[in-house]
Amino acid sequence: MKKKRANDIKNYKIPNQDDLVTDYIKDQLEEKMQASAMDINVFCExxxxxxxxxxxxxxxKKTAEAIAKGIERVKRIENKITVAMDSNITDKHMQKEVMARLIGVDHLLGVGVKIEDGVANLLGSTNTLKDAHTAMSIASQIRGIKDVVNNIHISTAQKYxxxxxxxxxxxxxxxxxxxxxDIAHSVDHGKLTLSGYVHNKTEMEFAKEIAMGVEGITKVINKLKVRKR
Known part of the structure; x- marks a missing residue:
């Protein structure tokens, strides 16, 4: 019995930082995505x-990446998660589904979509970059869509x-x-650059999201850094 216990101790591997990050990401995926996370594999190196x-x-797929991105000590993410395809779902069917959802949102009435080989090309215009990203999020929720391309024009780009x-x-x-x-920012022809410091990655993404809601902004370059404790 003592010999077995000694072997167990000898073979025990002390978790390193990458192991802890991997386990935490898996826990977060299970908590926030539940059954959707069952077929997602993760490892950190x-x-x-x-x-x-x-x-x-x-x-x-995008949610899983966002969850991992929000975790401290994650430097880079390689997302090779694939989206399940259903041969019974046609481009025409997906296009109809996307349009039905877009029409249901008042500030997205100016957005249209064209789908070819499972790739949704969003067209038209919105008042803000945040609205355009909302349209992208809606399209990405439709079964069968492999990718979303944003060609939406920001109608307020020349207003300010x-x-x-x-x-x-x-x-x-x-x-x-x-x-x-602690947040610096500058605008060049509608392109906003955020820099400076925040307390964590959640604040980093929140600052970007808030900025995207400002009329006239066509792109946000997020150079914010997490302040070292």
Missing amino acids: NGHVHMSGMVDVLSE DDSRINSNVTQVLSTTDLDYM
Whole structure:
């Protein structure tokens, strides 16, 4: 008995940082995606997360990556998760499904879609970049869609000059719980660059999401960093 216990101790592997990150990602996937995470494989090597397996819809693939991206010590993600295909679902059927959902959202009435070989090409216009991303999210939830291409025009792109847009970004950030004084930003022809520091990756993504809701912004480059403790 003592010999067996000694062998168990000898063969026991102390978890390293990558092991802990892998286990935590798996726990988060199971908690937030439940049954959808059952066929997702994850392992971490030197902070680089590798994801594979299969999900039912594109949005689940994106959700899995977003969950991993929000975890500390994750440096890079290689997402090779595939989306299950159903030969009975045609491009025409998917296009009808996407349009039905887009029409149900008031601020997306100007968005259309064309689907070819399972790839959804979003067209038309929205008032903000955030609205365009909402349309992308809706399309990615439709079964059979392999990818979503965003060709939506931001209708307010020429409405404000860069200085006004920059001021509006300051205003919206100041209404949040973020330490907005630690966040720098600049606008060049509608393209917003965020820099400075936040407390964690969740705040990093939140700042980007808030900024995308400002009219006139056509792209957000997120260079925010997590402040070292």
